[in-house]
Amino acid sequence: MITPNFKINQDPRYIHLLIKAPMAKIGETSVAFDDEMFCFHSKPYYLRLHLPGKLATQDGSEKIDWDGEKNEFVISLLKATEGEHFNDLNMLTKLLTKPNHQKNIKLNSGIEVLDQEVTEDQEDYDWYIDQSEWTEDEQKSLMGEKYGFANRYSGILSRFLDEIGDLLELKQPETTDNCERKELRLQKDKEMFDEDHYWFDLYEQKDTIKDLISFKLDWEKTTDCDSCNFNDEQIFRMKNLPKREYLLSKKEKFQLLLGLIDILFAYSYDMRTTEGEHTCESGWTIIKLSATLSWLQIHSTLPETLVTCVQRSLVHPLYRNWNLSLKVINDVYQILTKGRSFIIKCLLDVHRILNESGDLQYIFNDLYITDYCVWIQNVREETFRSLAEAMKKIEITKEMIGFDLQIIEKAAELAFNESIQ
Template identity: 45%
Template sequence: MLTPAFKLSQDDDYLFVDIKAPHAKVSETEIDFFDRQFRFYSKPYFLRYCLFGVILNLTFTVSCRLALPGRVIQNGDECVKWIADKNVFHVKVPKVCQGQHFEGLDMITKLLTVSDEMKAKRTVPGIEVVSTEYHDEVEQERVEEEEDFNWLQTEWSEKDDKSLLGEYYGFASKYAGVFARMADELACLVDIREPEKKSIAQRRQERHEIENKHFSDDHYLADLHEETEIPTLIATKLCWDTLDCSTEFTDDEKFKLKNLPWKQYLIDKNMKYHLVMGMVDILYAFAYETRVTEGEYSVESGWTITKLSSTLCWLELFNSLQETVVACVRRSLCYPLHRNWQLSIKIIQDVIKILEKGRSFVLKCFLRIHSIFNESGESRYILNDLYITDYCVWLQTVKTTTFSSLAEALKKVNVAKDEVNFDIDILEVASKSVLNDEKEYVDNEENIQLLRAMNVKKQNRHTNEESSEEESEESLEESSESENEDDSEAPTSNDEESSSESEDSSTEDETEESICLNTDKHKRSERIR
């Protein structure tokens, strides 16, 4: 049977269900809803999902009379309409508690998940389900209060559990033996080798060692003084920077949610904390790739997201939010094309904005990652099987306040340069010193050029003086009277010229002397180096 495309909406009194079924047999359509269950059946379609509130009971069969818009009234205003030109069933369902708001109507995969009561009825008789996902509001609030986290506190350490196949890994640490079976495919995807033989502590130690070896001083310093591209990337406005950013799912995203596997997870408080930290780690990698590509993802996007995420690349489990953010920043300074401290810090702000957009927007990001991995090749779909698919299903069950509280906690996280252990603060100070020395060297070179120009000018002036003296001697021989007059005036003018020349010469000598002193000083500093 096929699951039709559907959409749910509501007002204070009614729940509205729109079901698109272009190949349905209207005369054989059946719709049934009771308590929290809703069922739609019309060959070849079948739809069943669980609701978060209580709705009134109504069962009827849609006949061929509903080929045109019509109403079937029972117990009030309940009705179903068949909109023929759109091939859509429009069902109007009254709420028992008028004014009650049903949460999570856009969490399609969760709605399609079979409830625990139904599973118990179909499986082993005599087993009572004492607690389900859909308990009353008072119980739900009590459980949520008990599960509030202090995101900034290191609350747990990893377990030392092993399976017969070795160490666990993947979403909620529920996988083992996958790497042993698919060693060739996974070798080019992740950095870790033989994870079944390594504990979480061993993976972390090995990751730190490889990151330290891979960090490049030259690459970091080159990007540090890059004045064009990186400032532009930091200033770029992305979709989550705008107020009108949509959190509604597109038709393509709804189709993906509808086709996700229907699962329910038994996750304790310890593991839930690890999963949320892994979510932050993966979102950081996704936000980095989105910013540097401005949302224009490429075949390299899958590599970048995988490489920047310690969760995906090293099967890491984090114990605190501070540890998670430090790991993200470290890898952003080791592997991608742009390695800049300000850019890495900007990505943290991007993650905060994504979390503030709420559960639906976070889920949209993971759906995009799922598509990127499927389209990037290199068997990266395996990471979807190990992590992303389960995240897409599980995120729909996380309470909405988790994301807002996590965003507030992330705002309080401060990462210092010495925490990443790459000595980048020392590198930056050294680079500034070198730049200042280079500037002094350039200034000295300019002084040398000026000195050379002054010497040339001085030589030209001496040449002009010699030629003028020869001309004056010739003129003296032509006329004796003019010679006497010239002899009486010449000393005065010559004295003036000689005095001015001596002044110019003294000025030039002083300038020349200062330049020479600077040049000698520069040469002495070079010899000291």
């Protein structure tokens, strides 16, 4: 059976399902619903949804139409309570996932474990305080050190090191714990920081970088909800995401949200430096700039995460400029203020880029991005607003980066002035 593409709208009385089914057998179509459950069947399509509100009893008030021009069913179902607003009707993976009402024990074996019925994240966070590092017992498994989304994986990357060695800078992922990952990453970034490249971009590329900074991206162009609507390609990806729920501690959620900042920074940098048109190098850029992906690093606080993002952006990509990096931080802030739907759109774009790129980049989808696309659908909007507000209060200084930027810039300024005299 095929899960069709679908959209859901609502008004005070009805929810309206638009189900794309170009190969459907119209005469063999059936629709059934009861309380929060909805089922649609029309060979070769089958769709079962778990709605966030109750429907009225099946009594003939439902309406089913076929739009031959669009090859889609239009189904209108009466709400049990008129005026009730059904939340998250655009969180398609969440609607497709059957809520699990039984409490499960969390295992550390890499086996997928379902949570109790999951609605929304209800944690409050202090983004400036370390929520404590992983302990040795938490981090290790029989297969070695753990990594990936919420440290769910181990024993995987060692098989692919020859193929992804240029992308994964951590050379011994199965035996290096998170503290060592941070230390090794910072040590290598300091070694690789190129003063001449930074100097060149500061003066020789200043017009180009000025143009990149002033370029208007999607999240800066509009404030309405149209920017948060999913297109057909994004709907297709969402409905094909795995149906998972996650049993996560507050600490794990906190660290996942910091990892989200890191990934969105890398994505925003690529969007800005390609002026909204990804290139064949976009997958490489996103993985390289994200310490979460390239070093499997778990971040401790929001300031530390932003410092790491800036450090990576001044060491690895084509354009290495302080003001550009600060602009990208603002891009991440703008994305967060757009809310959950827009964040998911960005993650789905990352997912597409890595799937379509070479060099086994899809592995980072398997380890991180796919789970992020599913999990984010259950995070409260308030959490993203809190994270955005915290970002706005943080001032990243050149001293925090640790590359002697002020000394380099002063020397560059003196040399530049001498050259034009």
